[in-house]
Amino acid sequence: MSNTSKIYLRLLSVCLFCILTLPYLQKTFNLIELKPLKGDISLTEDTIFSLRGWFSGKYQEKKEKYLNESFGFRSTMVRLNNQIAFSFFNKAKANGVIIGRRTRFVLY
Amino acid sequence: MVFSSIVFIxxxxxxxxxxxYIVDKKFKxxxxxLFSIFFYSWGAPRFIFVILGTTFLDFHLVQLMSKTKKNLHRILMLTLSVSINLGLLFYFKYSNFFIENINTFLSIFGINGVHWTKLILPIGISFYTFETITxxxxxxxxxxxxLVNFWDYQLYIILYPKLIAGPIIRYxxxxxxxxxxxxxxxxxSILTGFYRFIIGLSKKVLIANQLGLQADAIFSMNYLTIDTYTAWIGILSYTFQIYFDFCGYSDMAIGLGKMIGFRFPENFNNPYISQSITEFWRRWHISLGNWMRNYLYIPLGGxxxxxxxxxxxxLWFVFLASGLWHGASWSFVLWGAYHGIFLVLERAFLLKLYARIGKIPCIIITxxxxxxxxxxxxxxxxxxxxIFLQRMFAFDFINVRVFDTEFYTFFILAVLFSFMASIKxxxxxxxxxxxxxxxxxRHFAISALSIVLLILSVSSITAFGFNPFIYFRF
Structure with a gap:
């Protein structure tokens, strides 16, 4: 493989790495203003580390739940999943949404 | 922590x-x-000490064994080390099963059972015990x-990409x-490892999870009322779920290893296109098959x-042991014995019969x-x-359950990817x-595809509550 190719591949790997870190950067620096998800959502609060919590596994459980619910672009990911289900399979996955003959209805 | 979770990805x-990649070579x-210890502790914070303790003991026993020249001493060290490792596996994995069966037996004679506090199975114990034995x-x-350095040995055992669900890598x-x-x-290697990880993630999240949802719904029904079509959909969904789940995990493990310079052996090779059960076990969970052959079948005389x-x-005994390795339950023993019987029958006469009927019928039968x-x-x-088996052949097509397009889409994808290698x-x-x-x-094209699959997978994990790994409980 030529040196130019290697440089391109290095750039490509840096790009892929940046894509992996984008949600973290979005969460920390709020790079793009995103619309929050609609509806009544109760989000898990971040947890404080303690050795007791760690050895009982409760710290990991709460932390994982918190990270799942708060990572950057989460709302976009949820919307994307719902949109795919609607566009390809005519299914409504969002809570409180049903599909009518010609349109979607949102139940409040 | 599972690979297909937000916290991991x-x-x-x-x-x-x-x-x-930023640290110097000598610190890699x-x-x-350190990351492997953290990874394991995240899911099993107490059991990490079991691994650290047994590896310490094993390492020093093997050091002693390699230094001694007397054959008897070597055999003694080998026996001691294998006994410790198998003893731990039996204690954590099989003691509940053993006590339950003893109690059932005692209850027949009206004798009170043995009191026993149920043990929790340390994740990945079946996999790393086999590696310590190798x-x-x-x-x-x-x-x-x-290995000369204890921490190198520790790394071999605890290396996180393969620690919890393999492949079982021989020393x-x-x-x-x-x-x-x-x-x-x-x-x-970094890039191709990354692609492999994403492929594995997609197999797990986009196919196995979708089919698993349907399989779980069907297997939680009352089997007596299930129609034949639903029973077949249920077992076929599970058939593809377990393959894409475990194969996806192995792909992720191989990919992660490749990203940091390791070459792990392949664990799957299109098992559902096998033309016999003998071939199936050369294509399914290859690393377990190799382990069983080298460390059990050959010592038995092969x-x-x-x-x-x-x-x-x-042959039959190896498959009985293989079934028991999967779990402490009679159903796993039966499953192993079932495969063992077909292996014996194939050795006896079935393979000769298969040779006459051609490739496609052999694949279908297997x-x-x-x-x-x-x-x-x-x-x-x-x-x-x-009962479930009986419903599969009851030819009851009244009140057939209807499945949606989403399920059929992923089902067809699963069939396609499972059997595509059967044609040239x-x-x-x-x-x-x-x-x-x-x-x-090609790197650019596969990178673009990987990004799309990564986004789809993350999107699916985010909105989808169902994300189990079947082989984690082994």
Whole structure:
């Protein structure tokens, strides 16, 4: 493989790495203003580390739940999943949404 | 922590990769070791001490064994090390099962059962116990020298990509890579490792999870009222779920290893296109099959025995043990025995018969045998399993359950990817994707595909509550 190719591949790997870190950067620096998800959502609060919590596994459980619910672009990911289900399979996955003959209805 | 979780993909993995590649070469193994300890502790914070303790003991026993010249001492050390490792496996994995069966037996005679506090199974114990055994046996057989540094041995056992659900890597396959991976650490490996990880993630999240949802719904129904079509959809969904789940995990493990310079052995090779059960076990969970052959079948005498009955016993016994390895339950034992019987029958006469009927009928027959086997694997209660089996052949098509387009889409994808290698172009396509060297344009194309699959997978994990790994409980 030529040196130019290697440089391109290095750039490509840096790009892929940046894509992996984008949600973290979005969460920390709020790079793009995103619309929050609609509806009544109760989000898990971040947890404080303690050795007791760690050895009982409760710290990991709460932390994982918190990270799942708060990572950057989460709302976009949820919307994307719902949109795919609607566009390809005519299914409504969002809570409180049903599909009518010609349109979607949102139940409040 | 599972590979297909947000915490792993978006937090653990980027931090690990970043740390691994910014530190100096001499600290890379320390980075992997620390991250591996953290990875295991995240899910099993107390059991990490069991691994650290037993590896310490094992390492020193093997050191002693390699230094001693007396054969008797060597055998003694080998026996002690294997006993400790198997003892731990039996204690954590099989004591609940053993006590339950003793109590059932005692209750027949009206005797009170033994009181016992149920033990929790440490994750991955079946996998790392087998690896510790390969270490001591490989050194005993002088296949490879022991590791000089304790932390190198610790790294071999606890290396997180393969720690929890394999592949089971035999010591001599990894020994040299622990101390020197420089020839494998290049930009091409990092990228192809990343693609492999994403492919595995997609298999798990986009296919196995979708089919698993339907399989779980069907297997939680009352089997007596289930119609034949639903029963078949249920078992076929499970058949593909378990394959894409475990194969996806192995792909992720191989990919992660490749990203940091390790070359792990392949664990799956299109098992559902096998033309016999013998071939199936060369394609399904390859690393377990190899382990069983090298560390159980051959010590039992393997093929080199005087009588055919002894050969058949060896074969059957290995599969019984393989079933029991999967779990402490009679259903797993039955599943192993079931496969063992077909292996013996194939040795006796079936393979000759298969040779006459051609490729496609052989694939269909083998696939059918495998599907029936999965019933006993999936349903723990034997009576329930038999009722389910009976419903599959009841030809009851009244009140047939309707499944949606989303399910059928993923089901068809699963069928396509499972059987594509049975035709020539499918095999060529797979080989090109997994094993051929990549040109620059192909790197760009696969990178773009990986990004799309990554986004779809993360999106699915985010909105989808169902994310179990079947092989984690083993």
């Amino acid at each position: 978006l937090y653990f993995l980027p931090i690990f990769i970043f740390t691994y 193994n320390i980075v992997i070791l 270490y001591v046996v490989d050194v005993y057989r002088r296949v490879h020298k022991p 001599h396959q990894l020994a040299d890579q622990i101390t020197d991976r420089s020839k494998n650490e290049n930009i091409d 093929n080199k025995v005087n009588t055919k009955s002894r050969l058949y016993f060896n 696939f059918f045998i495998v599907i029936i086997g999965w019933i006993f694997f999936r349903i723990e209660n034997l009576n329930d399993a038999l 172009w499918g095999q060529v396509l797979q080989d090109k994707f997994y094993f051929d060297a990549y040109s620059l344009p």
